[in-house]
Amino acid sequence: MAVLSLRDVTLCYGDSGPGGRPAVLDRIDVEVAEQEFVTILGPSGCGKTSLLRLVAGFERANGGSIVFDGKEVTGPSSERVVVFQQPWLYPWLNLRENVAFGLKLQKRKVDWQRVDEMIATVGLSGYEKHAPYHLSGGMQQRAALARALVMEPKLLLMDEPFGALDAQTRQRLQEFLLDLWTRVDVTVVFITHDVEEAILLGDRMLIMSTSPGRIALEQKIDIPRPRDESTTLSAPFQQIRKQALATLGRVSIAAAGITGTGDRSAGTDEGGSGGDAESGGERSGAPSGSDDVQVAPGVTMDEDLAVRGW
């Protein structure tokens, strides 16, 4: 039973329509089942964060509908809590107060025992009184996770939550999140740049294409849990990884082609959004000469190579 369903969701920033900027998200359809862990992967600028912000209720879509738990999403709610790439703890509160922040807002008496249990769950016992800026980046991100989980949200929205951490810390937190997810009843939508992370964590992986943002590939990940770092070496994992990289390569080459034409765009005719719409996921175009694709701001060759794991 889908707890979250996006139908025909379209998002444009600024002027849309003919002559305006192309849609960032174009008629997205996504269903997320209860207790599911969905990972979303895609090249930079494809609209992953935008999609997450729509579900969080920070932004309204230009078209389509987002229904969560039977109700249309019209604004943020503590049932759908976001964990950002940066922890964004409040420096004037200590760790414990930060974790309890959402509970305090709810006007009921804060159940401090629950707060302390959650702090223990993320492995930060003993640091309750610490100022957040005296904790390491990984500890801060765990505190942000605790602050979200203590609300017992139905849906956890994570936007590259480990993206700012070093490889080792990231791996520890991935395993930590995997373990945590088996113990807490929560649906997760998890955005990442990292193919391995997307496969390791998810029940299902969605790969987005750029300009306009669309779902280029939907991949079920039937690798049994519990998973850990060694899972990444298994054959099924490698199988899915190969396919994901191929898809990413396809959508990224399209994106790289965009920057290519953009750079020497002197006489190049930037095609209308009509031609654009087709080019998203299907075409496996050459890196250059794809002059029917719009310029995607912020996409560089380097980032695309990084996405493809080079």
Added chain:
Amino acid sequence: MTQTRPSVPSQDAGGPLIGSLGAPGGPPVPGGPAAPGGRKLSVFERVTHVRLTERYAKWGRQLSTVMVLVGALAIWEILAAVKVFPTVALPSPQSVWDSFTLTVTKGYLNKTMGQDVAYSVVRVAVGFVGAVILGVPIGLLMAESKLVHRIIDPFLQLGRPVPPLAYIPLFVVWFGLGELPKILLILVGTIPIMIISTIGGVRNIPAQRYEVARCLGAKRRQLFLNVTLPSTLPEIFTGMKVGIGIAWTCLVAAELIAASVGLGWLVEQAATQLQTGIVIAGIIVIGILGYLMELGIRLLERVVIPWRGHG
């Protein structure tokens, strides 16, 4: 100023007390020799070739400020002794000290130094606290409401280029020579900086601070209390540190022109009677008091927002 020296608290975070008076330790020389721990050498170390531990280096920087002041005093003494200027223009440090103690104990024109200081300090305190109490809420309202901003901003824009001192004649006509015009002048002079820094503080709040709270269920009023207010505090304190200087300047100006007690009045009266010793003593007291007030705000800042500069 100090960011090239690790492990020393920066001055803006309320660094060494004496440090900000003069040039603490001198500017670090790029590429110059480094002390153990990688920090740049202080003037003292470069002159004496003595290497200091970090702790002593901090004292050393304060010491150098003291040395500069002592040096200035010595030059003053010499200039006065060889009578480069007539004594009435530049009395010796000793005679300034005598004028000072005399004004403290016996008083000048029926007012002791203590009374002058008390009046001046109370006027500044009332005017400045009033400016903070009014300016911060006005700034918050202007930042939160477009309508309020549209109503108040023109006055702010028109009023700001007017030096506060230009209001003195008007205030004397309106309110006479009592305490009210002086306090009002301080208020009028200080309130714009408080309003503007408060607005700036609100405008600079990262959107994510609000988004975190919103997805945890915060309503508008809760956002204001739990995010806007604390986030704005650092810039409010920055405004206060600038504002206290403006307030003090306004006060002394008002007292110079229209007062019968107070440090500005003392200096003005002594000058008309060529009591240069008292004039200089008064100026030094004005300087020290102004400095102490800013120091007080720095200390308060350290207590109220120890998290300043973090995230």
